[in-house]
Amino acid sequence: xxxxGTLKFFFLRNAPIQLPHQLHWRRIFILPTAQGLLFIIILLxxxxxxxxxxxxxxxxxxxxxxxxxxxxxxxxxxxxxxxxIISSGAEPVFAEESAVFEFxxxxxxxxxxxxxFYYKGEKETVKDITSDSNSKxxxxxxxxxxGKFSPGSLVISSRYPMGLFRAWVVLRINTAxxxxxxxxxxxxxxxxxxxxxxxxxxxxxxxxxxFKELRPYQPGDPLQRISxxxxxxxxxxxxxxxxxxxxxxxxxxxxxxTSMNVEKKLSILTxxxxxxxxxxxxxxxxLPGEFIDQGSGEAHKHKCxxxxxxxxxxxxxxxxxx
Amino acid sequence: MKPYDKNIIPIIxxxxxxxxxxxPHLKPWxxxxxxxxxxxxxxxxxxxxxxxxxxxxxxxxxGGFLGVAVSYGKILGGGAFIxxxxxxxxxxxxxxxxxxxxxxxxxxxxxxxxxxxxxxENLAITIYMFLSVLIxxxxxxxxNHPSGKLKANVKQSAKIMVQAIPLxxxxxxxxxxxxxxxxxxxxxxxxxxxxxxxxxxGDISKLVHNxxxxxxxxxxxxxxxxxxRYWRGIVLWRCEGARWxxxxxxxxxxxxxxxxxxYEYSVIIEPHNKRWLFALDLxxxxxxxxxxxxxxxxxxxxxxxxxxxxxxxxxTSYNTGPLKPWExxxxxxxxxGNENARELALLWALEAETDEQIIESALNYFxxxxxxxxxxxxxxxxxxxxxxxxxxxxxxCEHFASAFAFLMRAAGIPARLVGGYLGGKPNLYGNFISxxxxxxxxxxxxxxxxxxxxxxxxxxxxxxxxxxxxxETAVSADELPGFLSSGQQxxxxxxxxxxxxxxxxxxAKWDSFFIGYSYDDQKSxxxxxxxxLETLKGKLKSLLAIVALIILSGIILxxxxxxxxxVGRRDPVQRFYIRFCSKLEKAGFPxxxxxxxxxxxxxxxxxxxxxxxxxxxxxDLYIILRYTRRxxxxxxxxxxxxxxxxxxRH
Numbered sequence: 016x017x018x019x020g021t022l023k024f025f026f027l028r029n030a031p032i033q034l035p036h037q038l039h040w041r042r043i044f045i046l047p048t049a050q051g052l053l054f055i056i057i058l059l060x061x062x063x064x065x066x067x068x069x070x071x072x073x074x075x076x077x078x079x080x081x082x083x084x085x086x087x088x089x090x091x092x093x094x095x096x097x098x099x100i101i102s103s104g105a106e107p108v109f110a111e112e113s114a115v116f117e118f119x120x121x122x123x124x125x126x127x128x129x130x131x132f133y134y135k136g137e138k139e140t141v142k143d144i145t146s147d148s149n150s151k152x153x154x155x156x157x158x159x160x161x162g163k164f165s166p167g168s169l170v171i172s173s174r175y176p177m178g179l180f181r182a183w184v185v186l187r188i189n190t191a192x193x194x195x196x197x198x199x200x201x202x203x204x205x206x207x208x209x210x211x212x213x214x215x216x217x218x219x220x221x222x223x224x225x226f227k228e229l230r231p232y233q234p235g236d237p238l239q240r241i242s243x244x245x246x247x248x249x250x251x252x253x254x255x256x257x258x259x260x261x262x263x264x265x266x267x268x269x270x271x272x273t274s275m276n277v278e279k280k281l282s283i284l285t286x287x288x289x290x291x292x293x294x295x296x297x298x299x300x301x302l303p304g305e306f307i308d309q310g311s312g313e314a315h316k317h318k319c320x321x322x323x324x325x326x327x328x329x330x331x332x333x334x335x336x337x
Numbered sequence: 338m339k340p341y342d343k344n345i346i347p348i349i350x351x352x353x354x355x356x357x358x359x360x361p362h363l364k365p366w367x368x369x370x371x372x373x374x375x376x377x378x379x380x381x382x383x384x385x386x387x388x389x390x391x392x393x394x395x396x397x398x399x400g401g402f403l404g405v406a407v408s409y410g411k412i413l414g415g416g417a418f419i420x421x422x423x424x425x426x427x428x429x430x431x432x433x434x435x436x437x438x439x440x441x442x443x444x445x446x447x448x449x450x451x452x453x454x455x456x457x458e459n460l461a462i463t464i465y466m467f468l469s470v471l472i473x474x475x476x477x478x479x480x481n482h483p484s485g486k487l488k489a490n491v492k493q494s495a496k497i498m499v500q501a502i503p504l505x506x507x508x509x510x511x512x513x514x515x516x517x518x519x520x521x522x523x524x525x526x527x528x529x530x531x532x533x534x535x536x537x538x539g540d541i542s543k544l545v546h547n548x549x550x551x552x553x554x555x556x557x558x559x560x561x562x563x564x565x566r567y568w569r570g571i572v573l574w575r576c577e578g579a580r581w582x583x584x585x586x587x588x589x590x591x592x593x594x595x596x597x598x599x600y601e602y603s604v605i606i607e608p609h610n611k612r613w614l615f616a617l618d619l620x621x622x623x624x625x626x627x628x629x630x631x632x633x634x635x636x637x638x639x640x641x642x643x644x645x646x647x648x649x650x651x652x653t654s655y656n657t658g659p660l661k662p663w664e665x666x667x668x669x670x671x672x673x674g675n676e677n678a679r680e681l682a683l684l685w686a687l688e689a690e691t692d693e694q695i696i697e698s699a700l701n702y703f704x705x706x707x708x709x710x711x712x713x714x715x716x717x718x719x720x721x722x723x724x725x726x727x728x729x730x731x732x733x734c735e736h737f738a739s740a741f742a743f744l745m746r747a748a749g750i751p752a753r754l755v756g757g758y759l760g761g762k763p764n765l766y767g768n769f770i771s772x773x774x775x776x777x778x779x780x781x782x783x784x785x786x787x788x789x790x791x792x793x794x795x796x797x798x799x800x801x802x803x804x805x806x807x808x809e810t811a812v813s814a815d816e817l818p819g820f821l822s823s824g825q826q827x828x829x830x831x832x833x834x835x836x837x838x839x840x841x842x843x844x845a846k847w848d849s850f851f852i853g854y855s856y857d858d859q860k861s862x863x864x865x866x867x868x869x870l871e872t873l874k875g876k877l878k879s880l881l882a883i884v885a886l887i888i889l890s891g892i893i894l895x896x897x898x899x900x901x902x903x904v905g906r907r908d909p910v911q912r913f914y915i916r917f918c919s920k921l922e923k924a925g926f927p928x929x930x931x932x933x934x935x936x937x938x939x940x941x942x943x944x945x946x947x948x949x950x951x952x953x954x955x956x957d958l959y960i961i962l963r964y965t966r967r968x969x970x971x972x973x974x975x976x977x978x979x980x981x982x983x984x985x986r987h
Contacts, residue, residue, distance in 0.1 A: 035927060035929070040899060049437070050437060050440040050441070050444075053441070053444065054444060057444055057447070057448065061448075061451050064451070064455075066514075066515055068455065068642060068643065069514065069515065069643060069855070069856075070454065070455055070458070070643055071458070071509075071643070071644075071851055071852050071853075071854055072454035072458050072462070072463060072466065072851075072852070073451055073454050073455065074508075074509055074512070075454075075463070075466075075505065075509055075851065076450060076451050076454060076466055076470070077451070078504075078505040078508035078509050078512070079467075079470060079498070079501060079502070079505045080447060080470070081505075081508065082501035082502075082504035082505045082508065083470075083474065083497050083498060083501040085501075085504065085887070085891065086497050086500050086501050086504070086894065087497060089891065089894055089895055089898055090497065090898070093898045093899060096899060101930070128482045128485060129481060129482040129484070129485075143482075143484065143485075174481050175478075175481055175482055176477075176478045176481065176482070176493055176494075176497065177474065177477050177478060177481065177497075178436075178440055178477060178480060178481040
């Protein structure tokens with residue numbers, strides 16, 4: 016067990032950190048920026064000039080600027096210390112879109128200025144950090160493929176106040192984002208309900224085609240089916256229920272896509288789900304080893320898309336997402 | 338192309354503020370250049386213009402540099418360098434689009450500030466320097482934090498600056514100074530006023546129009562009385578008729594002169610780019626890197642380019658002893674010319690029994706023949722001494738002095754001309770005398786048997802008030818330059834006088850503290866701490882001390898900057914609660930910011946049963962102490978004890 020913070024820093028600096036996390040100055044690196052180096056060279060020039068002409072005011076200014084440079088270094092470190100990362104999270108995205116990781120970051124003490132957040136090689140986000148509980152930092156990362164996406168090391172850096180030094184920390188934060196397969200238009204043969212294969216006689220399946228009745232609202236009912244007219248007349252929340260004809264409730268089957276490529280298949284199925292969702296269809300998903308019963312609505316859509324995202328990926332990744 | 342962003346405007350302001358004190362040293366077209374380009378930038382930002390292209394910018398740059406080369410006659414050194422910087426300051430905003438450009442533009446502003454310090458070294462420019470650095474730094478912060486408010490950026494800049502000042506002072510006093518310069522000094526072609534190696538008639542009366550300070554003398558005891566304030570600068574030996582020259586260089590003084598009642602004082606001399614120092618009447622020591630010559634003039638080993646302080650000791654009554662062989666040159670005259678004057682001097686010499694009588698005759702001649710002491714003497718003919726003595730009879734101190742010395746030499750009395758200053762204004766608030774260029778004066782020293790070199794001031798014969806009351810009373814009022822005329826009497830000029838005296842007194846303090854600080858001062862300052870700068874070990878020690886002090890000040894500041902919790906410093910209940918929470922946090926039970934003390938205690942109780950009892954006890958006490966009126970000293974004692982004892986790992 017490593018107890019001392021400094022030792023911990025040396026041995027475990029690449030270990031993922033748990034949130035909430037408060038930045039400590041021991042984790043902060045600092046180096047002069049290119050302009051900082053240039054400025055130091057200018058200061059040396061000023062010093063040599065002052066020595067040569069033994070100009071006391073020249074000395075005074077050189078030492079003033081030199082001292083300010085030194086103090087700005089301390090300020091640069093301070094501008095990161097005490098930043099508290101409370102939580103992080105990301106909405107699912109489709110592959111090859113950029114995932115947006117939202118960090119809830121505050122500074123309980125004085126505000127921190129012009130703090131830059133980025134994942135290596137990605138777009139930077141610059142923001143002031145205050146004790147304001149609504150300050151969310153959105154950091155973008157490009158995703159490549161479906162599955163569970165871990166963004167790697169987050170860099171938090173700052174050149175405040177004078178731009179002569181850049182202080183930074185590299186943090187591996189345990190956070191992830193679900194990446195759905197990239198939608199791809201393609202041929203899908205929509206299969207009928209398999210569990211009730213002999214429904215040809217017109218058994219009613221909850222569907223979307225014909226209005227049947229108004230029933231009491233249950234949590235989870237799609238918003239667009241709430242009878243707002245009835246509600247405005249002073250009645251309770253009622254949900255319009257519809258019946259579909261047999262066969263109009265559909266299943267997206269693994270085998271119904273003709274493509275041989277697994278990723279391509281998943282992409283086409285993704286497209287299918289999005290399309291069915293748009294059409295307010297009731298649909299289910301039938302994948303090898305994963306069966307999602309018929310349903311509709313946002314939650315259902317995401318459940319299906321997540322199943323596609325995680326299809327045939329190692330279990331531990333899947334677990335990590337729950 | 339991208340249009341300019343509005344952050345250019347503060348950068349231009351920083352450049353303008355940095356450049357302002359240089360305006361008198363710049364050619365008018367350079368000032369115009371900056372104003373023109375900056376105005377263009379204001380409009381470009383206002384109306385979203387993209388600015389000139391690469392080619393135009395290149396042409397402008399080349400044109401500006403060429404302009405400097407042509408109008409200054411060179412590209413580096415002296416005024417041309419500042420001109421060049423100003424050209425760059427004008428151009429830089431035009432090509433400032435990236436963050437890097439902006440940073441560099443501010444660096445240029447800092448650099449301009451330092452050049453203005455090389456032009457003058459007074460307190461006013463020092464204060465201005467701090468202001469300029471404050472603004473430039475605020476702009477630099479703004480460049481790095483564009484969304485920040487102006488006031489906040491200025492405040493941050495001031496904060497950094499104030500915290501830098503102790504470190505700056507440490508470095509200033511401890512950083513090892515050199516005695517000389519690193520390499521040959523670039524020849525500065527700034528026009529310094531003052532004395533030159535030779536003296537022509539009319540030189541001094543020109544100086545009178547100059548209001549600039551020449552030097553300041555700070556006395557540790559009483560000030561010398563007005564009639565004794567003769568400040569020796571150069572001694573002129575060779576007479577060339579109308580012109581006097583230093584001539585042969587006097588040897589170094591061998592024996593220290595001893596006399597009664599020395600004056601201990603220090604002079605702070607404005608840079609005059611020459612080698613002489615100014616000292617009261619008869620100096621007896623050679624300060625710093627200077628030597629005392631046999632004619633009691635002080636010579637530096639270098640040209641005085643910066644304000645410097647010299648500690649001196651002088652006598653006003655003395656006997657320099659017998660005439661040395663080399664001093665016989667004080668009898669030489671040009672082979673011919675000014676025959677009437679020679680004749681007159683010979684006549685006096687024949688009539689007189691002692692040298693004193695000859696001097697008397699000469700001074701009486703000035704007194705009795707309606708000589709006029711004037712700032713605007715008429716031009717003199719080919720035999721200038723004759724012309725002055727017998728025709729024009731109008732002149733300033735140098736006319737009287739050189740004619741008198743000529744007469745003395747013609748009469749066989751060794752005589753030399755001394756150039757320096759006479760008088761000066763004592764300050765109302767400090768024990769010092771300020772001497773200005775307008776106090777310049779020339780007098781004569783003659784060698785007399787049994788007395789040695791003795792001062793004779795022929796000006797006294799025609800304008801006695803010049804000696805003890807200053808120049809203002811000696812010449813007619815309409816001849817005086819504006820700054821000397823005492824036209825505006827009354828309350829206002831009284832207040833002005835008070836302010837001027839105060840300001841000079843502050844300046845004197847500043848000069849002796851900062852500007853005059855030199856290698857010698859540093860040496861004696863460090864010797865008090867047992868560090869001898871003469872030895873290598875001492876030099877290393879001083880460097881070590883600097884490093885140690887920088888680190889120490891860094892630590893002190895860090896303790897301030899990284900102080901953990903501002904809250905609870907005055908509230909012990911809260912302070913111990915924070916300590917309690919941080920103990921738990923270290924053990925792996927951080928308190929979420931949405932958790933009150935009860936929820937927090939509950940969560941810990943669930944997570945680690947063994948802690949439950951102890952945590953509940955502390956939390957109960959905390960709630961009583963913080964939120965109820967039941968709290969008392971006993972509860973507090975117990976609470977503090979429990980928190981201190983608390984160890985979540987057991």
